[in-house]
Amino acid sequence: MGGIKLGAYKMISFDKIPSTQDYAHDLIAQKKASEKTVVVALAQSAGRGRYKRNWVSHHGNLYASFIYRIAERDPRLSYAVAVAVAETLIQFGMKPQIKWPNDVLIDGKKISGVLIEYAQNFVIVGIGINIKTCPTVKEYQTTKMENYTDASVEDVLSVLMKKLDKWRNANFALVRERWMDMAVCINKMVKYQGKTAELIGINEDGALVLRFDTRYVLTYGDEISI
């Protein structure tokens, strides 16, 4: 483990730990967390994804949990993070798309996942980006940056930190516009709570807008399937 200052971030790095996300939770529980701490590992033995899924975390990819102090939960953060990750990939010459709310895809295959969790007055933004390896996953296809660029974990982390700072602090109208530009499935039919709806986009509060014939539904958290 090492702790260094990287730009405005305090970075705590490991060769391998169970989960950077769990480590971030522990820091907060022990009152050792500070604003803009990032926990990074080269590999994880118990990486966690959304919906209690595993996040297979072999050596060679980016596994990072960013800790930020917050006054209150904000559903718009999820979109800012997705745009930051997508913009990071653009910097390396790639053409990302975003699948609601914050999966980033290349050529329709998942390359990055985001897990946002709250603890006390902090939010933990866990980000995994496939750089050198991509696991085989039952639910979706995966890809890795190595198929497109020879960027290292350090290169990607350094750009990602700058993009996170930019998009977390950007006006949400800009975040929304950028998210909508890159989003897959806008105006396509999706499944929501077992019914088919048209995905219209996100509104100014960060709610997903779905249309069932003439009725509009706003949702913040439920899973949609595409």
Ligand code: BTN
């Ligand atoms: C998803 O299911 O798409 C979200 C995956 C999030 C994985 C990252 S890797 C860094 C951090 N540590 C974890 O255990 N999970 C997140």
